[in-house]
Amino acid sequence: MNHYPIFTQLHQRKVLLVGGGQVAERKASALLQAGAQLKVVAQQTTSRFQDWFAAQQAEHIATEFSPALLSGVFLVVAATNDPALNRQVFLAAEAAATFCNCVDQPACCSFIVPALIDRSPIQVAISSGGHAPVLARLIRQQIEKLLPFSIGKAAALAGRWRTQVKQTLQHLSERRRFWEQLFQHSRFSQFVASGDEKAAESLLQQQLNAHQPLTQGEVVLVGAGPGDAGLLTLHALQALQAADVVLYDALVSAEVLELVRRDALRISVGKRCGNHQVQQQQTNELLVKWAQQGKRVARLKGGDPFVFGRGGEECAVLQAAGIPFRVIPGISAGLGATAYAGIPLTHRDYAQSVLFITGHQQLAAQSHGWHTLAGAQQTLVIYMGTLTAAEISRQLIAHGRAATTPVAIISQGTLPQQTVSTGQLHQLASLAQQAATPALIVIGEVVSLRQQLAWFQTSSAHESVAAA
Template sequence: MNHYPIFTHLHQRKVLLVGGGLVAERKASALIQAGAQLQVVAQQTTAQFAEWFAAQQAEYIGTEFSPDLLNGVFLVVAATSDPALNQRIFQAAEAAATFCNCVDQPACCSFIVPALIDRSPIQVAVSSGGHAPVLARLIRQQIEVLLPFSLGRVAAVAGRWRKQVKTALRSLSERRRFWEQLFQHSRFGQLIASGDEAAAEALLQQQLIQHQPLPQGEVVLVGAGPGDAGLLTLHALQAMQAADVVLYDALVSAEVLALVRRDALKISVGKRCGQHQVQQQQTNELLVKWAQQGKRVVRLKGGDPFVFGRGGEECAFLHAANIPFRIIPGISAGLGATAYAGIPLTHRDYAQRVLFVTGHQQLGSQTHGWQTLACAQQTLVIYMGTLQAAEISRQLIAHGRADSTPVAIISHGTQVSQHVLTGELHQLAALAQQAATPALMVIGEVVRLRQQLAWFQPQDNSVTGAAAA
């Protein structure tokens, strides 16, 4: 171990910063946030420094560095563009037994500044010992996405209760088990994340004073997006990494599933036409069963849970069973797949509105349904409609949509296996017969823009209607 890792308490401690450029500005920002009594030496400074000086968040003490400026200084940062000056500052700091960091000069550093994940009071530092700071920042980014933004508030609540817990639980092992159970209980963290710290503290008090077991687990409905794992939200990834049990749909890609915590129990509850299906009632009961056992349950759904995903039904069932739940939205296929295919859903020259419908049931069953769907100057996005493509085409044309209206069928949208068929409305049935499933149908003049805007073609496998016919 080349460096001894420490976190220094800089509040109201004198810190000297030499330099006034953009690099120095970044250093100054972090030092001010840490509460340092910052003194600045520089021949010129950025506009941001002027604001700090005016607000008395930093003090400008001159243009030239001299060793006597180190008197009473806790540490010094040299951030000038002059390596010789930085070295002279380091030598003076060494003589004064003062910590010194010279930016981008590891040999002139008695301390180094790590890449930091800040969830104050929780802080995680990543250091390469000055050898590869860019690599340290990349590692920091990977850790960053796994730590909830509310983690600091969780630590703050725990800090307020440390004394009471120590009084109530005399042995170290008892206290350790108490805190481990509390921190691992997803409901405690979620209450704090939602801003209800009072309820979180009531939960803590219930466990501590009344010695009651923590209540049942919770269910998180997570939108897995259309397939590309890069489209997951941070909240989705964090929930997947924390899950004990994951119930996932057939539409969830292998790439997304690979990001689930490795030791989590994974249960397929997918529904695909012509294949074995898990009935919705069975899925609902599984969610309740595992949550009642105190498990952190993730219901991983392709796209968005509330866009043709039956998420509303599952939430209603959980509510009736008194199971806590929350929803993490995802990018629906209608948004993700069309964007990857280069098809804007709206465009002021072609479409002023967009309709999302499902072809799984009779589209025109409601009065005047087909007239609404056949309107010009709109984009029609149809989920699960390939088996009814012939009827959809016939009805739209019969109710006024031009048979030459551009159409696209997008299979495996946003994934490396993405495949796009394009043609005209009268060709929709023929295109649907060739399309791999799952597939999304897009009908409207905006499809013409694909020739200009298509950017995601991993296998250059887009096929035109003429070629498909």
């Protein structure tokens, strides 16, 4: 994040505007609407400026800019057609520790002015950080279509009731749920849109009187996918935005965590091979603890909760504790990472089945059924198998799989730093030693199709091919 977004209160604050042309006029109009005490430094101005001066809405300083004019000024805007003068204003503002914006000169800005959607008191700001203001404006136009004009009236009405709601509902989480119920699951917004504010307030009062605090929350097991935040489902995003507490795994990417509601409590319960930061029993206890306190808990898991994610165990614990829960599926790494690597899991000519297994357990156990795993015309996808890659390779070859069978190891699947190493089954151990983790092993003839499907590979993927 290159800029910290803020909305500044300018009411009755002194603002200095340097410039008197049409661009400065647009800036002045917005500053006056925000209630600023505007001083305009310009020897020549447009007729609209003259109207503002005549109505004493702004003060005209018909001189050249001087750093002394910054005394007592809250912020300054330079909007002249002289880049050198704008830079002079910026440097003077920097020396005076005053916020400054120079129009169309990002390097001379300590703050930027975003594209704005104004449904006062609701405001939505879109910024490109000065890189692509036209793109920001186009995004604003798209969002404008989604927001009803009455949303500002709804916010203003809610604001008048905020104190009463706060006095009635003592806990922040209860107030949040009350407002969510009012805005999303009642006719409140419809009444406001139709202009019937009396009916809207009556409904608000009824719901406030009838509101019952929750003594028990719920848990949502959310599949975070293999890493790329764009692969989250809509339901998963909604759950992350609604959660009061989020327990997340080590494999959940930073991009996905950025989508969690800002004020939600985040708790890492990550487990990586050889480093169990939090034991499963502790995770189970945390889920029950927070839900019993009436919190909405999101259990955020890499991939899919029910694919090697121990989601079934956690659901059983919640069921035994009488806590309501639901599961939101996610794209498993076996599906997402292979797709991003350009490797189809099945193919009419090469593989009629696919098996998903984990490789971190004792592979010598007969329960693995090596004869089944070594079968031809199938794809084998192995999670957490890099540490046991040598044993996997030895057993598969010993049970009939050709030593020349194509293999791939996909590291950091679906992320910009994804890498794909390919080779043959007898080379699997050496490939695994070089692979970054987390990694996914793919074994089968479908791996050879990766070269033919190169057009499908993400531009960020890097391939290293083992020597034959």
